[in-house]
Amino acid sequence: MKKKTYPLDISALAYPLMKTRTAQSVFRYTAVMDKWVDPDALALSVEDILPNYPNFKSKVVCGFFWHKLRENDAHFPVKRDERPPLRPLRKEDTADYPFRIAYDKEEIIFEMFHAVADGNVGGYFFSDILTRYLERTEGEAIGIPERALTMTDAFLEYGRKLRLRELSVERYNGKSVYPLGSRGNYEKAPRLLYEEVEVDGLKKKTTDAGVTLTEYVASAYIAAALSEAPLPLRRSLALFIPVDLRRFFPSDTYQNFICFERIVIPKGTTDVSLPVILDEVKKQFREKFTKDRLQRSIDDVVTCFTLPVLAYIPLFVKSPCFRLVKKLMNKVRQTAILSNVGIFRLPPAAEAHVKSVKLFVNTSRNAPLNVGVISYAGKLCATITCSLKNTDIPAKFFDLLRS
Numbered sequence: 001m002k003k004k005t006y007p008l009d010i011s012a013l014a015y016p017l018m019k020t021r022t023a024q025s026v027f028r029y030t031a032v033m034d035k036w037v038d039p040d041a042l043a044l045s046v047e048d049i050l051p052n053y054p055n056f057k058s059k060v061v062c063g064f065f066w067h068k069l070r071e072n073d074a075h076f077p078v079k080r081d082e083r084p085p086l087r088p089l090r091k092e093d094t095a096d097y098p099f100r101i102a103y104d105k106e107e108i109i110f111e112m113f114h115a116v117a118d119g120n121v122g123g124y125f126f127s128d129i130l131t132r133y134l135e136r137t138e139g140e141a142i143g144i145p146e147r148a149l150t151m152t153d154a155f156l157e158y159g160r161k162l163r164l165r166e167l168s169v170e171r172y173n174g175k176s177v178y179p180l181g182s183r184g185n186y187e188k189a190p191r192l193l194y195e196e197v198e199v200d201g202l203k204k205k206t207t208d209a210g211v212t213l214t215e216y217v218a219s220a221y222i223a224a225a226l227s228e229a230p231l232p233l234r235r236s237l238a239l240f241i242p243v244d245l246r247r248f249f250p251s252d253t254y255q256n257f258i259c260f261e262r263i264v265i266p267k268g269t270t271d272v273s274l275p276v277i278l279d280e281v282k283k284q285f286r287e288k289f290t291k292d293r294l295q296r297s298i299d300d301v302v303t304c305f306t307l308p309v310l311a312y313i314p315l316f317v318k319s320p321c322f323r324l325v326k327k328l329m330n331k332v333r334q335t336a337i338l339s340n341v342g343i344f345r346l347p348p349a350a351e352a353h354v355k356s357v358k359l360f361v362n363t364s365r366n367a368p369l370n371v372g373v374i375s376y377a378g379k380l381c382a383t384i385t386c387s388l389k390n391t392d393i394p395a396k397f398f399d400l401l402r403s
Contacts, residue, residue: 008067009256016067018322020088023364027359033106039079081103148252149253150253176235177237342375357381
């Protein structure tokens with residue numbers, strides 16, 4: 001029987017082109033359970049949930065013009081976690097699925113390729129697997145929420161094609177920005193660092209400061225990253241922040257529906273204390289996180305990936321051209337990424353057996369200290385995927401969250 005195929009959402013078309021043997025856009029959820037993990041029950045739970053998510057029950061394959069998703073019926077392997085975190089996915093660990101599930105003692109690990117979904121949908125998938133796993137291991141009917149998701153491309157649903165001269169090219173290209181890495185200071189494999197704080201306590205702090213949780217966390221990270229920087233700044237710092245577009249444009253898509261905004265501390269800045277950074281970050285959030293500006297981001301994505309000169313070049317030509325352009329234009333466009341996926345939800349009966357949940361964002365040589373933020377069971381967990389030997393910046397960041 002012929003396998004079903006699905007197009008990647010239009011924003012995800014670049015992810016397979018960017019993948020190399022050493023780099024892939026992957027993020028990682030982990031859950032610490034109240035008992036050691038039963039691998040057989042976990043494997044059966046993945047098999048139970050997979051049919052509910054056609055984008056995960058697939059593999060990424062080459063089409064003539066673009067990569068696409070093809071239905072995957074292979075048995076999914078669940079293994080003990082013996083790999084360094086956030087490495088490119090391997091067929092022997094995934095059976096060609098765009099994610100891997102592993103375990104280690106009480107911990108369940110879920111890593112997924114960004115091409116198939118964003119962190120929000122990845123969180124739904126992981127939550128459903130955990131719930132089904134606990135139904136199996138605890139012998140009780142907890143109940144998995146009905147998601148009512150669809151394989152629609154929300155970018156095409158909401159996007160408008162612009163004229164070529166209307167594209168905001170400079171907004172995405174920009175100039176080389178303040179880097180956190182330096183020669184000789186990179187680790188072979190990243191370390192996963194984290195700090196948990198009570199949400200209520202942090203909310204009181206942010207309310208007193210007149211900012212949101214995300215604005216405060218972003219400000220604390222920027223202040224930590226620039227704490228030892230020579231002043232005035234010789235280069236701008238750019239913090240990339242993924243924005244869940246579903247907050248502004250209702251959608252039940254299984255696939256990606258996010259865009260990125262930059263928070264920039266400009267070249268020449270002479271005061272990088274936390275109060276000053278808070279004011280600047282708050283100002284930029286209020287300017288940039290608006291429906292009109294995000295509509296423009298959607299329009300830019302749709303316009304770029306539907307240009308005939310790009311859309312109708314065969315993939316076997318497009319791939320090497322993309323790699324060449326990427327190499328020629330290689331520069332530090334973002335100092336770091338900060339991804340806040342909000343609250344991770346489980347049914348109350350399942351939550352009683354899951355002690356903590358964390359989110360980690362993959363790094364690159366140009367962005368070696370990326371931040372993940374997730375809230376679960378009244379606690380906010382801020383993580384840093386650290387690819388540097390020196391951990392002064394993470395330590396200062398965590399101090400600002402705790403203090």
